[in-house]
Amino acid sequence: xxxxxxxxxxxxxxxxxxxxxxxxxxxxxxxxxxxxxxxxxxxxxxxxxxxxxxxxxxxxxxxxxxxxxxxxxxxxxxxxxxxxxxxxxxxxxxxxxxxxxxxxxxxxxxxxxxxxxxxxxxxxxxxxxxxxxxxxxxxxxxxxxxxxxxxxxxxxxxxxxxxxxxxxxxxxxxxxxxxxxxxxxxxxxxxxxxxxxxxxxxxxxxxxxxxxxxxxxxxxxxxxxxxxxxxxxxxxxxxxxxxxxxxxxxxxxxxxxxxxxxxxxxxxxxxxxxxxxxxxxxxxxxxxxxxxxxxxxxxxxxxxxxxxxxxxxxxxxxxxxxxxxxxxxxxxxxxxxxxxxxxxxxxxxxxxxxxxxxxxxxxxxxxxxxxxxxxxxxxxxxxxxxxxxxxxxxxxxxxxxxxxxxxxxxxxxxxxxxxxxxxxxxxxxxxxxxxxxxxxxxxxxxxxxxxxxxxxxxx
Numbered sequence: 402x403x404x405x406x407x408x409x410x411x412x413x414x415x416x417x418x419x420x421x422x423x424x425x426x427x428x429x430x431x432x433x434x435x436x437x438x439x440x441x442x443x444x445x446x447x448x449x450x451x452x453x454x455x456x457x458x459x460x461x462x463x464x465x466x467x468x469x470x471x472x473x474x475x476x477x478x479x480x481x482x483x484x485x486x487x488x489x490x491x492x493x494x495x496x497x498x499x500x501x502x503x504x505x506x507x508x509x510x511x512x513x514x515x516x517x518x519x520x521x522x523x524x525x526x527x528x529x530x531x532x533x534x535x536x537x538x539x540x541x542x543x544x545x546x547x548x549x550x551x552x553x554x555x556x557x558x559x560x561x562x563x564x565x566x567x568x569x570x571x572x573x574x575x576x577x578x579x580x581x582x583x584x585x586x587x588x589x590x591x592x593x594x595x596x597x598x599x600x601x602x603x604x605x606x607x608x609x610x611x612x613x614x615x616x617x618x619x620x621x622x623x624x625x626x627x628x629x630x631x632x633x634x635x636x637x638x639x640x641x642x643x644x645x646x647x648x649x650x651x652x653x654x655x656x657x658x659x660x661x662x663x664x665x666x667x668x669x670x671x672x673x674x675x676x677x678x679x680x681x682x683x684x685x686x687x688x689x690x691x692x693x694x695x696x697x698x699x700x701x702x703x704x705x706x707x708x709x710x711x712x713x714x715x716x717x718x719x720x721x722x723x724x725x726x727x728x729x730x731x732x733x734x735x736x737x738x739x740x741x742x743x744x745x746x747x748x749x750x751x752x753x754x755x756x757x758x759x760x761x762x763x764x765x766x767x768x769x770x771x772x773x774x775x776x777x778x779x780x781x782x783x784x785x786x787x788x789x790x791x792x793x794x795x796x797x798x799x800x801x802x803x804x805x806x807x808x809x810x811x812x813x814x815x816x817x818x819x820x821x822x823x824x825x826x827x828x829x830x831x832x833x834x835x836x837x838x839x840x841x842x843x844x845x846x847x848x849x850x851x852x853x854x855x856x857x858x859x860x
């Protein structure tokens with residue numbers, strides 16, 4: 402409901418500005434009104450997002466232009482599908498699937514728990530830490546949430562932990578999947594905007610640390626206000642046991658070094674480092690004795706399904722974006738925003754509010770592909786850095802993934818539960834993390850150097 406109201410307010414502003422002589426005129430308003438109406442109709446009817454985007458593009462093209470748009474569809478779809486950068490997406494997904502089936506994610510969680518179990522909040526810190534580390538080798542929030550949910554939830558059976566906080570911390574940890582390099586959203590953003598993926602990965606380091614710190618502070622605060630989770634009588638784990646547990650962290654640490662080290666060191670592109678990561682994951686699966694044809698086949702099938710879903714959304718969005726660019730919508734919108742009697746920071750706040758509203762009913766990945774070609778020229782015209790905006794957008798996508806009532810990560814975790822509890826537990830548990838994540842976006846707006854310092858040093 403919030404999102405619908407926000408969209409209607411946006412359209413109302415555009416209509417009012419047109420009557421005042423500000424903006425590109427009635428053509429843009431007609432396109433937006435038609436698009437918003439069909440957009441709400443398609444999503445309300447449950448039409449698959451990839452098909453909805455492509456059909457919307459054709460309807461807009463037929464309604465506002467006499468050009469034969471259908472003759473360009475083949476080339477429009479072929480360009481993104483043949484991109485070398487895009488190959489990194491299935492490779493990162495494949496690496497995560499192999500690691501899950503090799504049992505390395507379970508070893509990672511247990512090893513981190515040995516070090517973090519006596520902190521105020523106990524296992525909740527392990528949820529955040531394990532999700533953050535796994536994010537650095539998976540690149541996907543949904544994959545991170547599904548993996549850590551399946552591994553972590555059995556640890557909480559029979560404990561005194563608040564189920565809402567358990568689910569909330571797992572959702573928050575899963576939301577780190579795209580923000581912590583090598584996040585897939587950065588690859589898509591870089592492809593659409595022709596921004597360096599390596600620079601985006603560097604820029605994400607500072608904000609990733611900021612968000613993790615905010616999540617830890619939430620857990621510490623809840624541990625102080627709720628009943629304590631750590632029993633003082635619980636025996637301390639000997640240092641020798643903790644040191645031996647580091648062996649279980651070695652495979653993950655090596656893979657992170659391979660994937661991110663080759664990117665940051667300028668030794669490989671994101672696609673090449675993803676391929677190296679897949680080879681590393683296969684080697685570790687063989688060392689664990691889990692490597693088999695069936696395991697590789699299951700991993701490849703899961704990767705193919707997820708890649709096909711992403712590809713269909715991407716192709717539908719490219720058709721819609723091609724029609725929009727042909728009609729001059731991005732340029733007209735950039736001109737409209739540029740003529741608004743507002744400072745750049747106020748316009749940016751409106752853009753952030755738009756994404757937050759959109760995230761309440763639209764999946765984050767689809768949100769990026771659909772909106773970036775239209776919003777990006779506006780942001781550049783306002784004088785903002787494309788790399789900084791890429792980090793902001795990725796953070797907003799993560800927020801969308803944990804936004805009730807339609808956050809994808811929330812439903813993934815609900816599907817992992819075996820206690821039959823209501824999904825409102827997940828909704829209420831994630832709210833504190835949702836709020837501090839928004840705080841993280843505002844901090845990054847106020848201190849953009851948190852994202853831009855590392856890329857500037859690396860140049």
